[in-house]
Structures are given as structure tokens and as C-alpha cells.
Amino acid sequence: MSRVRVQQQTFDAGEEQRRLLEARTDIGAVVGFTGLVRDVNERPDVQALSLEHYPGMTEAALEAIADEAESRWPLQAVRIIHRVGRLAPGDPIVLVVVASAHRRAAFEACDFIMDHLKTRAPFWKKEHTASGDYWIAEREADHHDAKRWEVSS
Amino acid sequence: MSLTHLNARGEAHMVDVGDKAESRREARASGVIRMRPETLALLADGGLPKGDVLATARIAGIQAAKRTHELIPLCHSLALSKVEVAFELDDANACVQVSATCRLNGRTGVEMEALTAVSVACLTLYDMCKAVDKGMEIGAIRLDSKTGGKSGDYSRRGDATEVPIVTGEGEAGEVSLGVRCDTEQPCILVKCLAELRERLGVGEVSVPFEALERADVGALKRALKAMDERFAGLEEGRVLCAVNQVMAGNATPLTAEDEVAFFPPVTGG
Numbered sequence: 516m517s518r519v520r521v522q523q524q525t526f527d528a529g530e531e532q533r534r535l536l537e538a539r540t541d542i543g544a545v546v547g548f549t550g551l552v553r554d555v556n557e558r559p560d561v562q563a564l565s566l567e568h569y570p571g572m573t574e575a576a577l578e579a580i581a582d583e584a585e586s587r588w589p590l591q592a593v594r595i596i597h598r599v600g601r602l603a604p605g606d607p608i609v610l611v612v613v614a615s616a617h618r619r620a621a622f623e624a625c626d627f628i629m630d631h632l633k634t635r636a637p638f639w640k641k642e643h644t645a646s647g648d649y650w651i652a653e654r655e656a657d658h659h660d661a662k663r664w665e666v667s668s
Numbered sequence: 669m670s671l672t673h674l675n676a677r678g679e680a681h682m683v684d685v686g687d688k689a690e691s692r693r694e695a696r697a698s699g700v701i702r703m704r705p706e707t708l709a710l711l712a713d714g715g716l717p718k719g720d721v722l723a724t725a726r727i728a729g730i731q732a733a734k735r736t737h738e739l740i741p742l743c744h745s746l747a748l749s750k751v752e753v754a755f756e757l758d759d760a761n762a763c764v765q766v767s768a769t770c771r772l773n774g775r776t777g778v779e780m781e782a783l784t785a786v787s788v789a790c791l792t793l794y795d796m797c798k799a800v801d802k803g804m805e806i807g808a809i810r811l812d813s814k815t816g817g818k819s820g821d822y823s824r825r826g827d828a829t830e831v832p833i834v835t836g837e838g839e840a841g842e843v844s845l846g847v848r849c850d851t852e853q854p855c856i857l858v859k860c861l862a863e864l865r866e867r868l869g870v871g872e873v874s875v876p877f878e879a880l881e882r883a884d885v886g887a888l889k890r891a892l893k894a895m896d897e898r899f900a901g902l903e904e905g906r907v908l909c910a911v912n913q914v915m916a917g918n919a920t921p922l923t924a925e926d927e928v929a930f931f932p933p934v935t936g937g
Contacts, residue, residue, distance in 0.1 A: 524757050550937055566936070567862050569929060572913035597936060609937055629937060637910075638936025639862035650863035653906075653933035 518593055519577040521568060523600040525607060532612050535592050542591050544618040546625040548611045554604035557652075560645045566599045566608065569637040573597070576636040584613070584628050588620040595628065597638065627664050634661040673742050682742045688775040693816035697782035698767040699809035701790045705762045707801040711793075712757055721796040722755050725766075729753035729789030733770050733781040743780050748772045751781070753789050766790055767812070779814050853878070854924030856888060861931035868901045877924040885909055886918035888928060906933050 528549045536542060554561045581593045592614040602608060611628045615621040640651040672683050703711075710716050718724070730751045737745040750771040755764055768785035770778040790806045797804060813823040854877040860870050875895065880887045892899035909916050910929045922928065 524759075568936070569861055569910070569913070569931070572910055572929070575913060633937035634934065636936050637861070637931065637934050639932065640935045641863075650866075650932070651935045653935055657937075 518581055518595065519574055520596045521570070521573050521577075521599060522596065523598065525598070526596050526610055528607065528610055528612075531594055531596065531610060535594055535612055535614060539591070539614075541616070542614045543616045544621040545612065545614045546618070546621040547613075548609075548625050548629055549607050550609040550629075552602050552604050552606045552608055556642060557649070558642070558644045558646060561604060561642050562645065563604075563643040564602045564606075564608075565641040565643065566597075566602065567639045567641070568597075568599050572637050577632065580628055580631045580635060583631070584624040587627070588615065588624045590615050590620060590624055593624070593628070595632070597632070597636070599638070630657070630661045630664065633657045680742060682744070683776075685744065685775040690773055690775055691816045692771070692773050693776070693778050693814070694769065694771045695777060695779040695782040695814040696767065696769045696812045697779065697786045697810065698765065698812050699786040699790050699806065700763050700765050701793050701804055701806050702761070702763040703797060703801050703804045705759070707797055707804070708757060708759065708762055708764070710800060711764070711797060716797055717799050718796045721793060724796055725755070725789045725792040726753045728792035729766070729768055729785040732788030733768065733785035736781045736784040739784060740780055744776050746772055746774060746776065746778065746781065748778065748781060751785060753785055755789075764793060766793070777814055777817050777819075779811050783809060783811060856880075856922060856924070857927045858888070858892065859927065859929040861929055863932045864901070864907060864930055867904075868898045870896070870898060877922075880922070883922050884918065885911065885916055885920045885922060885928065888922060889918070902930060907931070908933060 528547055532545060532547055536545060552561070552564045577595050577597070581595060584590060584593060590613055592612070594610070594612040596610040598606075598608050609629075609632070611625050611632070613621045613625040613628065615624070634657050641648055642651060673680055711721050714720060730753055732739075733751045734748060737743045748770055750769070752769045754767050756767075758765055766786050766789050768782045768789065770781040770785065772778055786809055787806075790809070794804050794806065810824065811822070813821070815821045855874040856877060858873050858875055860868055860872075865871050873892075873896075875888060875891055877883075879891045879895070881890070889899070889902055892902070907930050909920075910931075911920050911922065912927055913929070916928075
């Protein structure tokens with residue numbers, strides 16, 4: 516299984532974690548994060564979400580983020596899955612699973628990957644609501660979150 | 669309206685396209701193959717006796733598009749610039765949605781190539797899975813859209829609005845067969861993505877390399893604005909840039925054959 520996947524079809528977080536851990540007895544901690552489509556965002560009554568991406572660059576950006584996480588923490592496995600296309604409220608959008616010998620590394624690396632995915636991977640969301648469609652604007656808070664990981668010299 | 673494949677005497681003939689102007693043609697077709705949910709699960713898990721089903725069907729579809737003229741009597745042989753075959757596994761409806769996009773710069777349309785790619789990809793799926801499911805059914809093979817040419821653009825109505833999730837080359841299943849630009853001369857392929865594409869009303873455009881006064885992104889922006897005033901919108905709001913899929917800035921150098929994408933700040937996750 517590849518470390519990074521961009522796909523239209525849905526995923527099963529439990530199944531992905533099971534496959535990641537299959538035949539491994541050296542892993543002591545596994546942390547999984549699943550992002551879901553909310554029906555309330557910038558406007559209420561979100562009926563659907565379209566996710567566009569830049570094929571090729573997307574995969575490379577996710578691989579680079581996974582590489583960076585692996586260089587900062589002693590990780591034993593990383594899996595990043597991001598969906599594209601049209602999604603409905605309640606659908607899973609993104610999955611990050613990180614395995615390590617100890618919990619701290621797994622928690623932190625998972626958090627790190629999500630913060631950087633939101634600010635560096637070329638995905639764009641458009642929301643479809645009762646009052647029209649609109650592209651979601653970037654959030655300053657996401658950049659603030661990603662900056663937390665910068666090493667001060 | 670008349671049937672162009674019949675001559676004045678009502679006999680079949682191949683249309684002479686020698687005097688038609690070349691233009692960029694693109695066609696997208698789709699189809700569906702229904703199967704038992706267990707077959708679909710096996711397909712998804714790679715558990716079928718003939719091996720990697722989707723990869724094989726994808727190659728079959730691409731090959732078929734290139735050989736359409738050998739199958740359909742009055743079709744011209746075409747030098748396609750792009751063939752893309754994509755599959756979507758639909759668990760809810762126990763089927764695989766198959767789609768194909770073909771493109772070329774030429775004198776005839778590519779809808780037959782797209783339809784042939786879908787048909788042969790579906791047949792290959794049947795062949796690869798028939799050991800476990802003989803009751804599979806192929807259906808709804810149809811043209812979704814075509815652009816370019818004298819008869820104008822066509823888009824099937826009544827469908828849910830298509831979401832463009834593919835905004836660049838390099839997606840699984842896409843084969844670049846050579847031509848990347850509309851022109852013969854060295855050029856930069858420019859893409860506008862997501863909100864920027866909708867705001868400017870431009871998806872892809874090629875810029876002759878010699879139109880750039882300097883070989884960098886800043887000069888490319890000036891050349892774009894000189895070509896088309898809509899590109900003034902590149903200066904509105906925060907617009908990011910990638911050269912050959914790596915983040916770049918105004919000073920980033922360019923060479924002929926580069927791919928440059930402009931896009932709004934990202935909002936995934």
C-alpha cells in the first residue's frame with residue numbers, strides 16, 4: 516500500500532488502520548485522524564462539497580509532508596488519504612494514520628501532518644448550499660496552526 | 669441536418685477533412701458496468717484471478733482510442749494528444765463508472781475515440797471479472813461533452829453538474845502522448861485552477877516562449893495580460909504559482925515546455 520492516496524471513493528478508517536498494523540508487532544502507538552464534511556460551515560445548510568486538486572503536485576506535496584514528519588519523529592508508518600470530487604455532509608474527507616513506538620510521537624506527527632496538509636497541499640473546497648455555491652476562503656487560523664511547528668533558532 | 673457519412677447518392681463515404689481548419693478538440697464519454705457487490709469487492713481488493721483489473725482495463729481503453737479507425741469504418745486515423753481513462757468504484761450501486769477523455773489539435777472530432785475507449789475498457793472489465801460473475805451488464809455508454817470543431821460544443825443536459833477534479837496532467841490513467849501546447853513552437857502551458865479558473869474564465873492556455881521578454885514567471889504574467897485582459901485578475905487577491913508542480917514566485921526562471929499553474933490559497937483537509 517502506498518503511503519499517500521488521492522481518491523474519489525470513500526475509505527474505511529478502521530480498515531486502513533488494520534492494514535497498516537498487519538503483521539507488525541513493533542508498533543506501540545497508532546493515532547488516526549478523520550476529517551468529515553460538516554453541514555454548517557461559512558453558511559448553514561451545506562448540501563454538498565466539491566474538492567478539486569492539482570494531480571501530480573498533490574501527491575508530491577503529501578509525500579513531502581510525510582517525509583518531513585518522518586524526519587522529525589521516529590515513526591514506523593504513515594498513511595495519508597484525501598478524497599476529491601463531490602462529497603455529502605457526514606462523508607469522510609481526509610484520513611491521517613501515524614504509527615510509532617510511543618504515543619507522543621504519534622500524536623504530534625499526526626497533528627503536524629494535518630496542519631501542513633491544510634496549508635500546503637493543493638486542494639480547494641467549494642461548498643454547495645441552499646443559497647448558492649461558493650469557494651471556501653483560506654483561514655488565518657490554519658496558517659497560525661502550521662507556524663506552531665517552526666523551529667525557532 | 670444531414671448525415672455527413674452518406675454521399676449525394678446515399679452511399680457511405682469518408683468525409684474529406686483536408687479543407688477543415690485545425691482546432692483543439694476534446695471529447696468526454698462515459699459508461700457503466702454493473703456487477704454483483706461481491707465482484708466489486710473482489711475488484712477493489714485485487715482478488716480476481718486475472719490480476720490488476722483496473723490497470724489492464726485502463727491500458728485497453730487507451731489502446732482502443734488510438735485504434736478507433738481500425739474498428740469504425742469511416743473514422744479517420746488520428747494523432748491523439750491525450751487519452752485519459754478513469755474508473756470510479758460505486759459501492760452504493762454495485763457498479764464501476766468508466767469515463768474517457770480524448771484530445772487533439774486537428775480537423776475531426778474525437779468523440780468516437782472517447783466512446784471506443786469507454787466501450788473497450790468496459791469489455792476488458794467484463795473479461796477480467798467474468799470468471800466470478802457472468803451476469804455483469806454494460807450500459808449507458810454515451811458522449812458527455814465535446815468541444816471544438818464546426819458543429820460547436822456539446823454537453824449532455826440534465827446531468828448533475830460535473831465537478832472538475834482534474835486540473836493538471838499526471839493523474840493516474842492519463843497518458844500524455846506528446847503535444848502539450850496548441851502551437852508548434854516552444855511554449856509554456858499555463859493552467860488556472862479552482863476559484864481562479866472560474867473567476868478569470870480561463871482553464872488552460874499556451875503562451876509562445878518567445879512572447880516572454882524575460883524567462884521568468886513575472887514576465888509570463890505580463891505576457892498573459894498583454895494577450896488577454898482577463899489575466900489582470902492574477903493581481904487580485906492572493907494568487908499562488910507553481911512551476912512544474914513546485915511552488916514558485918515572480919523571479920522563478922522558466923524554460924520552454926514548462927507547466928505553470930496559478931491558483932488561490934489552498935483549502936483542503
